[in-house]
Amino acid sequence: MNLLALDSRWQRLNDPTYACKCCGRSFGGIVDMGFGQPDCWPHGPLTDGDGDTLTVGDDVLTADLCVFEDLRFVHCVVPLPVRGSDEVFLFGAWASLAVEDFKAYVLDATGEDTGFAGAAAWLMNDLPLFESDEPIACALKPAESGAERPHLTAIAGPLAQAQAEGISFDQLLEIYAACGEDLRPHLMG
Template identity: 65%
Template sequence: MSLLALDSRWRRLNDETYACPCCGRSFGGLIDIGFGHPDAWPHGDLQPTAGATLNVGADQLSADLCRCDGLYFIHCVLPIPIRGSEETFLFGVWASVTEDDFMSYVADATGERPGFQGCAGWLMNDLPRFENAEPLACGLKAPETASERPTLIAQDGPLARAQAEGISFDHLLDIYAASGEDIRPHLNG
């Protein structure tokens, strides 16, 4: 049994049969937070249709890749363990990479030239409760299977510590609130 199993809020978050008494809302587990584009993308959101691509001049955005103003981005997952549990919260984020690394990743993902091993990158989204004034240096780890996204690992600072040591459930709830989804009142029962 995990330590968080003693927290009634954690049990309610993970119980798909629980319904908030004030509104009937239920959760059924962690809620990952994703970004539809890098913060530097100025052209609006991608429409949620399969295989959609948004092209504006030379700039291009898909669900997995982005080219904007001569920069190259890959959509990644950034995992953060939750202390006291076996669960991991995920941010769906964008990493800026060199053109060569971008092309190597694309060649591997399409099967044209397998062998992408990962690369250096920069986190290109401002994460709630981990705000940074500048892009954060990261390592981009190649996906283990074709259906997965690469994993982004922060190299330094509070985000790197959070990835290495995990965050508290209360910190996770603060992240949700800072992202505009304060679920704390719905878990108090």
């Protein structure tokens, strides 16, 4: 049994027929949150006016890849299981890879070569509840299917612990609030 099924806030979050009394908002379950670029990217977000690519000199940003100076990045997901449920919250974040690993990833992703088994990486976004003054060491693993982004798993520290043990529903709500989507007042009934 899903232990969160007893929490009325969880029930409201997952009930698409529920409507908040103050504003009429409804939800349909967990909504993943993401970052449009690595934190160190200085040229602003990719916009509709940019098309599929934002290029500034030799720096390039797409929805999936980024090249900034001598750094190479891949857009990936950071999975965080929600304790007491079968659900997983995903951060869409960016990982920095060594140039050789980046090339191998791109060749594999485009089908020009196969066999990218993963690589050491650094998390390049400051995730709410897991802020760090330094990039977090991680392992990047390829997606299980071509439609998914690769998965990033922290090696040590609070993020690694949260990925292994899960986050509480209250922590999930804190993450939403830190991302500018405070759902707590809308789930009170």
